[in-house]
Amino acid sequence: MKKFLVSAALLLSMTGLAACGSSSSAPAPSQDQGKQNAAAPAGDQKVIQVGTDAEYPPFEKQEGGKIVGFDVDVLNAVAQAEGMKVNIQHTGWDPLFDGIDKGKVDMGISAITINDDRKKTYDFSDPYFEAKQLILVPKTSTVTKLTDLKGKKIGVQSATTGETVVQQAFGKTYQGIKGYDDTPAAIDDLTNGRVDAVVADNGVVLEYVKKLGGDKFKIVDDPSFKPEYYGMMVKKGNSALVAKINDGLKKIKADGKLDALHKQYFGK
Numbered sequence: 001m002k003k004f005l006v007s008a009a010l011l012l013s014m015t016g017l018a019a020c021g022s023s024s025s026a027p028a029p030s031q032d033q034g035k036q037n038a039a040a041p042a043g044d045q046k047v048i049q050v051g052t053d054a055e056y057p058p059f060e061k062q063e064g065g066k067i068v069g070f071d072v073d074v075l076n077a078v079a080q081a082e083g084m085k086v087n088i089q090h091t092g093w094d095p096l097f098d099g100i101d102k103g104k105v106d107m108g109i110s111a112i113t114i115n116d117d118r119k120k121t122y123d124f125s126d127p128y129f130e131a132k133q134l135i136l137v138p139k140t141s142t143v144t145k146l147t148d149l150k151g152k153k154i155g156v157q158s159a160t161t162g163e164t165v166v167q168q169a170f171g172k173t174y175q176g177i178k179g180y181d182d183t184p185a186a187i188d189d190l191t192n193g194r195v196d197a198v199v200a201d202n203g204v205v206l207e208y209v210k211k212l213g214g215d216k217f218k219i220v221d222d223p224s225f226k227p228e229y230y231g232m233m234v235k236k237g238n239s240a241l242v243a244k245i246n247d248g249l250k251k252i253k254a255d256g257k258l259d260a261l262h263k264q265y266f267g268k
């Protein structure tokens with residue numbers, strides 16, 4: 001049932017995408033624009049189409065037909081600071097990158113780590129969040145560091161930095177890596193015992209420990225895990241949008257809004 005709901009939601013958002021078909025160059029048809037953004041001022045101002053993989057709490061998740069979370073609040077604060085109209089939609093993770101490539105969405109906010117590999121193809125805003133990888137294992141696991149996972153089955157979301165750190169430790173062709181389209185699917189398999197560990201961003205791992213219960217699962221850190229920084233991602237060369245986002249970020253950093261959101265979601 002959940003699978004069906006997810007694909008239905010994806011389908012809806014894809015049709016939404018196709019119907020809007022907006023890009024920085026093409027004028028967008030008027031119907032669906034900005035529907036999700038109640039605060040959007042009227043007028044013919046371009047609506048910035050934003051993609052996300054809304055299966056990544058507490059950064060983004062779907063709740064009662066809406067996308068909510070830290071990233072959404074940061075996006076809306078930036079948009080408000082810049083008088084920008086934004087429309088966020090659930091694209092999924094891989095389709096988000098593809099959507100930016102094809103101009104179906106103008107930008108992505110999705111706990112996206114800024115790294116050199118992605119910078120070859122995309123441009124990023126200034127960082128708005130510091131993160132790192134963590135390992136989630138059952139409470140009974142003997143794992144105390146990344147290398148202890150050797151020979152074990154490790155769940156990761158495909159094409160994320162969680163996958164990268166596991167590949168760096170055990171090689172790209174390591175048989176034990178199980179890639180998933182979204183992180184909750186990897187966590188599901190951990191709770192079912194189909195994988196021995198999940199490697200993902202700290203904010204998400206902490207959220208799931210809260211949800212699953214600290215008596216059943218524990219978190220393992222590793223000294224090899226480096227700080228990562230989230231940025232909003234646009235098509236390479238869209239410097240106008242990056243400049244606007246950065247200006248907005250500067251404002252919400254200066255007026256304490258970003259700190260307040262950080263406190264609200266992460267308590268520090």
Ligand code: ARG
Nearest residue numbers: 053056110111112113160161
């Ligand atoms: N920070 C990691 C990366 O950029 C994982 C992000 C996954 N985000 C999501 N919404 N699923 O690779």
